[in-house]
Amino acid sequence: MPAIDVSALYREHRETLLVFFVRRTGDAEVALDLWAETFARALRGAPRFRGDTLEEQAAWLYAIARRLLADYHRRGTAERRALRRLELERPPAAPEVLAELERRAGLADMRQALGQVLAELSPGVRVAIEQRVVSERSYGEIAQSLGTTEQAVRARVSRGLTALADALDPAIVQEALRP
Numbered sequence: 001m002p003a004i005d006v007s008a009l010y011r012e013h014r015e016t017l018l019v020f021f022v023r024r025t026g027d028a029e030v031a032l033d034l035w036a037e038t039f040a041r042a043l044r045g046a047p048r049f050r051g052d053t054l055e056e057q058a059a060w061l062y063a064i065a066r067r068l069l070a071d072y073h074r075r076g077t078a079e080r081r082a083l084r085r086l087e088l089e090r091p092p093a094a095p096e097v098l099a100e101l102e103r104r105a106g107l108a109d110m111r112q113a114l115g116q117v118l119a120e121l122s123p124g125v126r127v128a129i130e131q132r133v134v135s136e137r138s139y140g141e142i143a144q145s146l147g148t149t150e151q152a153v154r155a156r157v158s159r160g161l162t163a164l165a166d167a168l169d170p171a172i173v174q175e176a177l178r179p
Contacts (some may be wrong), residue, residue, distance in 0.1 A: 004049040006042050009057055014039075015104075022105035024069055028098040029173060031105075034072060038065045117167040121160055128156035129164075 017038060021031035039065050051057055075154075102108065118126060124146070129143045139157075143150040 002059075004042075004046045004051070004057055006039070006046050009042065009061055010039055011085075012054075013061055017061070018101065019105045020062075021063060021069065022101050022107065023110065026070070026107060026111075028101040028105075029093055029152060030072065031101065032093055034065070037068055041068070045158050111169045114164055117163050120164060123165075125156045125160040128153050129160035132157045 018035045021034045131137045139150045143153045
């Protein structure tokens, strides 16, 4: 018998965990994949869980979720490119499901707030953010393209990310910063 009731954990956290992923990925399809994988790993790991309280169970579940999210951000881009090159696609979720997830997560408001902050950034900071975060270029490459130092680019990216983080719900920023 598992040391934890994963079914009860699912019933208690399914909604909040799904919104957690949607808000952190900005992609309801990806969020659904990460959400399902979190519960699959919880089910596999249940016999090894040694916590006693509901808080320990929730912390364990969210630790699994944060690891998956970190892995997604670390490897996700390369995997998505490979899938596109191989012309493979996962079956999409129903549009009404995706729309509901985005509504629950408040993505429209979050995107609007981030867009407004991006528009208010100085052009140098905005370009550095776009090249580093969106284009995934190295600091050295960005410095060369902008005709400045790598240290200056790091400072611009840091200022821009701080401004963007300030526009988000503080709870999201705190959750993202947890180890």
